[in-house]
Amino acid sequence: MVTIATLGSHCALQVLKGAKDEGFKTLLLCEKKRERLYRRFKFIDKLILVDTFLELVEKKCETVLQENNSILIPHGTMIAQMNSEQIESIKTPIFGNKYILRWESDRMLKEQLMKEAKLDVPKSIASPKEIDRLVIAKRHGAAGGKGYFIASNEQDYNKKRDLLIKKGIINGDNDLYIQEYHSGVLAYLQYFYSPVKNELEFFGIDKRHESDIEGLSRIPAENQLNSNKVPSFNVIANSPLVLRESLLDNVYAMGENFIEASANLVPPGMNGPFCIEGVYDENAQFKAFEFSARIVAGTNIFMNGSPYTTLIYDEPMSMGRRIAREIKHATVENKIKNIVT
Ligand code: AMP
Numbered sequence: 001m002v003t004i005a006t007l008g009s010h011c012a013l014q015v016l017k018g019a020k021d022e023g024f025k026t027l028l029l030c031e032k033k034r035e036r037l038y039r040r041f042k043f044i045d046k047l048i049l050v051d052t053f054l055e056l057v058e059k060k061c062e063t064v065l066q067e068n069n070s071i072l073i074p075h076g077t078m079i080a081q082m083n084s085e086q087i088e089s090i091k092t093p094i095f096g097n098k099y100i101l102r103w104e105s106d107r108m109l110k111e112q113l114m115k116e117a118k119l120d121v122p123k124s125i126a127s128p129k130e131i132d133r134l135v136i137a138k139r140h141g142a143a144g145g146k147g148y149f150i151a152s153n154e155q156d157y158n159k160k161r162d163l164l165i166k167k168g169i170i171n172g173d174n175d176l177y178i179q180e181y182h183s184g185v186l187a188y189l190q191y192f193y194s195p196v197k198n199e200l201e202f203f204g205i206d207k208r209h210e211s212d213i214e215g216l217s218r219i220p221a222e223n224q225l226n227s228n229k230v231p232s233f234n235v236i237a238n239s240p241l242v243l244r245e246s247l248l249d250n251v252y253a254m255g256e257n258f259i260e261a262s263a264n265l266v267p268p269g270m271n272g273p274f275c276i277e278g279v280y281d282e283n284a285q286f287k288a289f290e291f292s293a294r295i296v297a298g299t300n301i302f303m304n305g306s307p308y309t310t311l312i313y314d315e316p317m318s319m320g321r322r323i324a325r326e327i328k329h330a331t332v333e334n335k336i337k338n339i340v341t
Pocket of ligand 1: 138148179181182210277279290
C-alpha cells in the first residue's frame with residue numbers, strides 16, 4: 001500500500017487529510033520544533049522527526065520513506081529550503097514533475113516557460129540602470145514575497161537594495177530580479193492537470209494578504225511620505241476569490257497553453273497541481289508574473305472544496321484530496337510511472 005508523505009509546513013495538513021480521506025497511510029517529515037503542532041492531527045499516521053528538512057536527502061530518511069512505499073508531495077517549503085540539485089537527487093518518487101521545480105526557482109527559466117506558454121508577462125528589466133518605470137524587485141526561488149520592494153528609478157532601487165544587504169537578506173543585485181510593476185486585481189489561479197485522465201481542472205482562485213504592503217493602504221498619504229520604512233510582500237494569509245464568469249474561458253486557455261509548453265520544454269510536463277499568478281488590469285487583461293509548478297498554500301482555503309470544484313465534483317474536493325485520488329486512479333490503471341518522477 002502506498003503512503004502519502006510530505007514536509008511539515010505550507011499545506012501539509014491539507015495534503016495528509018486529503019490522503020487519509022482517500023484511504024492512504026500518511027507520513028510527515030517533521031521538524032522537531034513543530035512536533036507538538038502536528039501530533040494534534042489524528043490523520044497523520046507517522047512522523048519522521050528531523051532537525052532540518054535537508055535530512056530528506058540522507059539515507060536514513062530515504063530508507064524510512066521507501067520502506068513505507070511513499071510518494072512525496074512537494075510544496076513551497078521544499079523549494080524554499082532545498083536547491084534544485086537536492087530536490088532532483090531525492091530517490092523517493094515525487095508526485096508531479098520534480099524537474100519543472102527548477103524552472104520555478106530560476107527566474108530566467110521561469111520567464112522562458114511563461115513566454116512559451118504565450119502568457120502575457122510583465123517586462124523584465126536587465127539592470128537597475130534601465131529602470132524607467134515603476135518596477136518590483138523580487139528575490140529568486142520561493143521567497144514568499146519577503147524582501148521584495150517597489151522602486152521608481154535607479155537611485156530609489158539602490159537605496160532599498162542597500163537596506164536589504166545591510167539586513168543580511170540579500171548579497172547584492174544578483175539576488176534580485178527586476179520586473180515592471182502592474183497594478184490591478186491580483187489573482188492566483190489554481191489548476192490540476194491529470195495525465196491519467198488527460199484533463200485540466202480549474203480548482204479555485206485566491207488572493208494573498210501580504211505584509212506590509214497591504215498595511216500601507218491604511219495609512220494616509222502624508223504619513224506614508226514621512227515614513228522611510230520599505231514595505232515588503234511577505235505572504236501572511238490567503239482569502240478566496242471568484243471571477244467574472246466571462247473571464248473563465250481565458251483561464252482555461254492559459255492553463256492549457258501552460259501544460260502544452262511544459263510538455264515541450266520540461267518532459268514529462270506539468271502534471272498535478274500548479275498555479276498561474278498575476279494581475280487583471282483595467283481592461284480585464286491578465287498579466288502573469290509568476291507560476292508555481294506544484295500545490296500552492298492558497299489551496300488551503302478550499303479544504304472543503306471551492307466554488308469551482310463544486311462544479312466538477314459532487315463531494316468536497318480539496319487539492320490535497322485530488323492529489324490522493326490521482327494516485328489512487330493511477331494505481332488501479334497501473335500508471336503510477338506517469339504521475340511521479
Ligand atoms: P511573486 O513571488 O512573483 O509571486 O511575487 C510576490 C508578490 O509580489 C505578489 O503576490 C504580488 O503582490 C507582487 N508582485 C510580483 N510581481 C508583480 C508585478 N509584476 N506587478 C505587481 N505586483 C507584483
